[in-house]
Amino acid sequence: LLLERAHYLLSAHNTRQLPDDVGAEVAFAGRSNAGKSSALNALTRQNSLARVSKTPGRTQQLVFFEVTPEAKLVDLPGYGYAKVPLDLQAHWQAFIDQYFRTREALRGLVVVMDIRHPLKDYDRQMLAYAVRRGLPAHALLTKADKLGRGQQGIALQKVRKELQSAFGDTVSVQTFSGPARQGVDEARGIIGGWLGL
């Protein structure tokens, strides 16, 4: 696998700024503080890859990381920052909506959710975007290390059932923890497969 090669490519604030729509890319979504940056770092075995996504001013942009010229990771803006003005929220909504509807390179969506607070409105909306397009999605239940094994299993089964009834078979789910190195290989396998790596 080549995910280790991921490096920052560019940030796009609007459709015009997107990189060429070629090759394959996988998008990452998650509510703020769900653990998306930590997951991106663990998946690429880098310490600070996703830090760039948190730079002030970049929190409302699509941040692209290039693995190879034909394979990219896309960090979607974290949702839940309290102080985003309403007009910016509207711009962001329209941008994401168009990205999901039209981006041909998009091969799949990873939704990062805190295992203790899964499937909030935003998570469901992102999953709906992917499923509507016929794209597969994979949910990472992060911070799994904060629960015991038994509780992890219960949470996983519950989310799996809810995903199945809301979205059908194209959405999969696993437990995950970057810091505890749990589920990293499983997730890398799925993402690498989508990217054709």
Ligand code: GDP
């Ligand atoms: P983001 O806002 O979604 O990018 O979230 P971050 O990756 O910055 O994580 C938010 C906080 O949760 C940070 O303090 C992380 O150290 C912590 N965190 C993220 N993932 C995990 C995890 O799997 N286990 C534990 N215990 N803490 C985590």
